[in-house]
Amino acid sequence: MLEVVELSKHYKNKKAVKGVNLYLEKGETVGLLGPNGAGKSTTISLISSLVNPTSGDVRLKNESILRNPEKIRNILGVVPQDIALYMDLTAKENLEFFGRIHRIKKKELQRRVDEVLDIIGLQDRKKDLVKTFSGGMKRRLNIGVALLHEPELIIMDEPTVGIDPQSRNYILETVKRLNVEKNITVLYTSHYMEEVEYLCDRIYIMDHGEVIAAGTKEEIKSILSAEQSIAIKVEILKGEYLQLLQALPNVKNISVQDPAITLIVPKKVNILKDLFKLAEETKTNIISVHIETPTLEDVFLHLTGRQLRD
Numbered sequence: 001m002l003e004v005v006e007l008s009k010h011y012k013n014k015k016a017v018k019g020v021n022l023y024l025e026k027g028e029t030v031g032l033l034g035p036n037g038a039g040k041s042t043t044i045s046l047i048s049s050l051v052n053p054t055s056g057d058v059r060l061k062n063e064s065i066l067r068n069p070e071k072i073r074n075i076l077g078v079v080p081q082d083i084a085l086y087m088d089l090t091a092k093e094n095l096e097f098f099g100r101i102h103r104i105k106k107k108e109l110q111r112r113v114d115e116v117l118d119i120i121g122l123q124d125r126k127k128d129l130v131k132t133f134s135g136g137m138k139r140r141l142n143i144g145v146a147l148l149h150e151p152e153l154i155i156m157d158e159p160t161v162g163i164d165p166q167s168r169n170y171i172l173e174t175v176k177r178l179n180v181e182k183n184i185t186v187l188y189t190s191h192y193m194e195e196v197e198y199l200c201d202r203i204y205i206m207d208h209g210e211v212i213a214a215g216t217k218e219e220i221k222s223i224l225s226a227e228q229s230i231a232i233k234v235e236i237l238k239g240e241y242l243q244l245l246q247a248l249p250n251v252k253n254i255s256v257q258d259p260a261i262t263l264i265v266p267k268k269v270n271i272l273k274d275l276f277k278l279a280e281e282t283k284t285n286i287i288s289v290h291i292e293t294p295t296l297e298d299v300f301l302h303l304t305g306r307q308l309r310d
């Protein structure tokens with residue numbers, strides 16, 4: 001549906017975006033992850049044709065939008081990082097105002113405003129001035145504005161920054177619903193790893209203007225060493241069981257925090273059969289076995305040497 005090819009944006013003193021390639025298939029939720037200043041907002045502005053690229057192309061349904069920016073504006077809804085609302089208008093008046101900018105006809109506009117108020121959960125506050133809203137409600141209305149012209153693709157630039165956990169959950173659930181129920185394609189920008197992990201099918205990680213990793217969650221996590229950690233909890237820890245585990249050929253490391261044992265083994269090895277066999281031999285009762293895969297946060301740290309929220 002959307003393809004970004006070797007996209008760059010150089011300012012006088014700054015190369016904000018450097019040769020970015022990315023694509024979105026229809027119906028996907030794709031995450032764009034990166035710390036402050038990574039180039040996410042600039043990439044979004046380039047895709048929405050608000051800023052002209054220094055080089056590269058943005059293609060919508062195989063057609064370059066650089067020469068025909070109107071095309072993407074009809075299909076795309078952008079939720080900007082900053083709240084772009086009129087504080088002295090009510091929620092409904094804001095939606096009506098932005099709807100008129102999209103030249104939506106009066107009767108149709110009423111239907112859409114009503115539908116959007118339902119989606120963002122502000123039906124009962126529609127007659128209140130926006131200046132009386134909490135940060136989370138303003139963010140929800142900001143999303144509503146982007147939905148008015150029924151876009152096929154929606155780009156959200158850190159829509160949950162600085163809001164309470166309840167509003168944040170509401171927004172995440174709304175994004176999920178829009179994707180599942182209305183088949184809206186989503187590009188979701190965030191520096192919250194867990195949001196992207198929850199929402200997105202595929203992820204691009206950006207740092208210093210470049211895409212430094214891309215793939216499904218699983219593919220990105222597999223960038224990390226090919227190891228897994230297996231945590232076993234036992235009823236009573238026996239030295240004999242421990243020794244036998246230690247002697248298994250693929251166990252690279254073993255640590256004990258009674259009654260839990262943690263083994264580090266290569267990912268490709270299926271060691272579970274041995275764990276249970278040795279437990280039986282030594283009459284050890286296993287309470288639980290937990291296999292840990294690396295988190296996206298671990299991968300980011302591995303790729304950049306920095307925490308995502310530095």
Ligand SMILES: Nc1ncnc2c1ncn2[C@@H]1O[C@H](COP(=O)(O)OP(=O)(O)OP(=O)(O)O)[C@@H](O)[C@H]1O
Binds near residue numbers: 011016036039043081
């Ligand atoms: N108009 C501009 N002129 C000069 N430099 C700019 C301009 N816009 C962005 N930059 C710089 O380009 C880099 C990327 O900025 P951008 O806003 O795209 O990052 P970001 O990943 O969206 O970060 P944030 O999460 O803080 O918004 C930053 O170093 C920023 O200062």
